[in-house]
Amino acid sequence: MAFLSYLISGLGLGSVYAIIALGYSMVYGIAKMLNFAHGDIIMAGAFASFFAMTAAGMPLIAAAAIAMVLCTLLGVTIERLAYKPLRNASSLSVLITAIGVSYFLQNAAQLMFGSDTKIYPTVLNGSFSLFGGQLSVSYLSIVTILTCVVIMGALTLFINKTKTGKAMRACSEDKGAAVLMGINVNRIISITFAIGSGLAAVAAVLLCAAYPSVYPTLGSMPGIRAFTAAVFGGIGSIPGAFLGGLMLGVIETFAKAYISTQLSDAIVFAVLIIVLLIRPTGLLGKKVSVKV
């Protein structure tokens, strides 16, 4: 029974990683950049929802909606100001700019809100028992997993069924050809950033509901984890990010429960390395062969 309860909490944590990893992976697939500032968008979402609930006294859903709107705006603004002028620059320059944006957001948050840890209000607690009280499952885990599945389904439908989704796939395949087909690549990239940042806000609310503390560097660790998850599943692939996130969450929870809490970090990254050695482009990544 302990195994099942660890599995469920692992899936809950993994769902949060998966939602963040989706943002990473989509941006990578279309803009071909590692957006290291993605983790700090989560932090922005956490602060936005925190103040919406405590200062404005809004209910959870309204706070989450406000966080989503703010994060979407923030993501699109960052893309316009910092990344768009570097569309033709080397990928390393873009990477460094993303790191600069990440520092900027962290320090701006520290200036505005202070560096102390704020306690996130309890949004959803309680649990229900199964198998005659042997297994208790928290509502939060269930809500998180369901949210992740819904987002994943909606995103898959969006990418595969809508015209914008089709344009996104075209852009990730070949930007030059997409432009020739009359696709506005800049608009598609903005939309990708908007979706990724909106998802980051959802992840922020779920993350803070599980670990109720808000501080300016809140986003770094989940950011690195989600980046790992995206690579784990095959970066650029949406089902890959979903699978990678879930697996990473489960592995982390099991490592903490059965091996050692202090070494969970090392174990997660060791598993990543082993997976990449067996499948060099991640679990669901496509192998690209180079034509001479």
Place this chain on the structure above:
Amino acid sequence: MKGLLNWLFGAKRRSRTISFMIVIVSYIVLSLMIASGSLSRLMISLLVPVCAYIVAALGLNLNVGISGELNLGQAGFMSIGAFTAVILSGIFSANGMNPVLILLICIIAGAVMASVIGWLISVPVLKLQGDYLAIVTLAFGQIIMSLVNNLYVGFDANGLHFAFVTNTLELAEGGKMLISGPMGATGVSTASTFTAGFILVLCALFVVYNLIDSRSGRAIMAARDNRIAAESVGISVSRTKTLAFVISSCLAGAAGALYALNYSSFVATKFEFNDSILLLVYVVLGGLSNMSGTIISTALLVILPEMLRFLQFYRMLIYAVVLIVIMLVSNNEWLKVKAEQLKKKLTGKRKGVQQS
């Protein structure tokens, strides 16, 4: 005299000579400033860390610039060098050895240890390509940090004692903890000096430039520019990339040892992901494959946050803005064209002078 100048500043050696001159001149100027007391204590305390970061950044530039592989775990190799140095210096200083000798042994041991681990890591790492390679170096950096963060090492009359995760060490009378897990290294007897740092930077430059100008160096750059073409002329790409990776980690290890023996205590999280990223920032801002640029940008960017201290809370904000603006400006198409024109004008003139 003219022959010497031509030899020093000819097309083949110009960048090498300039790098060495920058280092030597700044060493002389800074030594004079220390002697005359016109350097603040804060600046003096930064000299050794600056040297250490320069050495690690030169190694990283070899990896990222010359070999063309993104490495996000350079701080991990610094960490290996640093903690190797802490253990050795703990043993030797208990025996009352000369600090200069201790420093020398520690730097060599740190470099060797980091190279060995770098070589072991390079076997799986260099099978991958592009961003997958980058994330594996990141992962190794995190693993190294996490392992060191749980390592307990003590030294007493019976020798070294190791423990992992929980501190189970029972040291004999007069024994000393060298590394105590999350508390990091404690009670290190400091041995690093600015002169030692200066010599290490010179050694690093010597190694890097000799590698670049050698047959192996040309093979590394060929493999970077076109892997398939390099393979087709018989270059073993994995071997050349391993060479660059191992030398890069070797320099990081030496830098870590120098850094470690500058402080009486420090923690394992001093060498985390953010520090790897910072080293990468130094390299990219200085210019890929440009060693003089790496030296200057590292020195400036280590000192800049300290210089901005009077701005208090705003300093890191300004640092971030400076970073973004430099990237935007240096990649601006219009400015690039203008700079190219200016360069043409200047170099055209200089050629004219030389001919006359």
